[in-house]
Amino acid sequence: MYFNKHNNMKLQKGAVLVTSLVLMAILTVLGVATLRSNMMDVNIHKNMQSRGNAFQCAEAALRAGEIWLNDEMSALPDEVTTIPDQSLFQVWSHKAPAIQDIYAKDLSWWIDNGWSGINLTDTDNQVGCALIPRFIVERVGTVDDGGGDVSIASRAKTGIDFFRITAFSVGMDQNTHVLLQTTFAKRLR
Secondary structure (H helix, E strand, C coil), rough: CCCCCCHHHCCCCCCCHHHHHHHHHHHHHHHHHHHHHHEEEEHHHHHHHHHHHHHHHHHHHHHHHHHHHHHCCCCCCCCECCCCCCHHCEEHHHECCCCHHHHHHHHHHHHHHHHEEEEEEECCCEEECCCCCEEEEEECCCECCCCCCCCCCCCCCCCEEEEEEEEEEEECCCEEEEEEEEEECCCCC
């Protein structure tokens, strides 16, 4: 049997080339999809880390407020409706218009009105928060523990005083904001 190399080549129609191109296109689409998925995972991780950092910083600011109330307050603080002075032992009145709808306050409000907690910023190592966390303290009321009015707004002469501490923090990317609140009770009279 005689084999003609030139005739056999004429029978080739480029099937290998077409098959190779189709496989390359499929592999390229799979590669791009995998890359996009990995990039999305990295972004999700960064967002979770930023939120976790902001939460931890806000928690530290809450603790700073509790420490201030516990260690610095030996008498009932003055309630004010304007920005309180921490050194004069003033706190926000719960009726102050400036702190109504506290959840809608923006970053500039917190910088102007909030007290700084501890410095937890380390932007080089992506630890902590981009800005120093802030907190405010407001007096909510007093519960009479002597058998009188038990409502928190009673303003009783003796009893346990209640304060609301609200903390605000920003994550590492400055797009993540966390607001936390706690209630603190202390007998001041």
